[in-house]
Amino acid sequence: MNQLNVEEAREGGLGILKISGPVNSYTFTEFQEKIFRAVRRSDVVVDMENVTTLSSAGLGVLMAAMEDAEGAGKKLWILKPSEIVRLAIESTGFSDRFPVIQSLKGLA
Amino acid sequence: MTDPSTALQVWIRLPDTPEAIPRFEAWLDAAPCSDPRLRDRVRLAGLEILDNLIRHSSPLEGRTLRVSLRLRAGGARLVFSFRSEKFRSFARGGKNPRTGYNIEEGRWRGLGLVMVAFLTLHVRYVSDRRSDRVEAVF
Secondary structure: OOOOEEEEEEEOOEEEEEEEEEEOOOOHHHHHHHHHHHHHHOOEEEEEEEEEEEOHHHHHHHHHHHHHHHHOOOOEEEEOOOHHHHHHHHHHOOHHHOOEEOOOOOOO | OOOOOOOEEEEEEEEOOOOHHHHHHHHHHHOOOOOHHHHHHHHHHHHHHHHHHHHHOOOOHHHEEEEEEEEEOOEEEEEEEEOOHHHHHHHHHOOOOOOEEEOOOOEEEOHHHHHHHHHOOEEEEEEOOOOEEEEEEO
16 A cells, blocks of 8 residues: 555544555655644544554654644544554654554543 | 574665655565564664655666665664765765754654664665665664
8 A cells, every 4th residue: 555545534522533554755745734734623533553654754743743732732642553653653762752542432 | 483594685676766665665565574573673764764865865876776685583684775976975974963843844853863773773874886885784
């Protein structure tokens, strides 16, 4: 899968972004636009179960969105990250900045 | 488990364009690596190195680079071979960017280097008469 797919949804007051495919420096633009828009509106969950690669460019977007969310008084969670997403996050040394959840229970 | 005295090696030639990214991933998926964690480490670090070569060392001489992967029990060695004057200049004394959030650019800088350092045992930049190379050991 070489295409990145970003689906937007809402559940209760929560924004949900479902990401599928590789997040790298050639695909992250749509992800960047949608996540920055979402964190300005509400708390956001980013479903990364079907992400096949997460490069430093994609991680940079996630980290910047975390900061934007904090600045706007909002929260951002990562839902069910794939193994490679977990490894990518771990490799930055900033794991504690990425709140990971396994379900939406209790959020929406 | 693979006999440590034996090793498997595969290689591919890639263009110095973004088209190389999905081709590298497909090639890696087909490589005979039975350890998914090792494959993920090679994938993440390899993509960072390849992306940097395409962005910062292109155009490469011949507009291509060769990537080889040598798999041994519990480890791997990934080598990117090419010729690039930009890379030779960098290897002679270029400075790595500091990791941090660049407010003017609105993005993080240097994360890729942090990732590669974590994911590999070591990385070596080599520039000699034979070729320019980035060698990553896992």
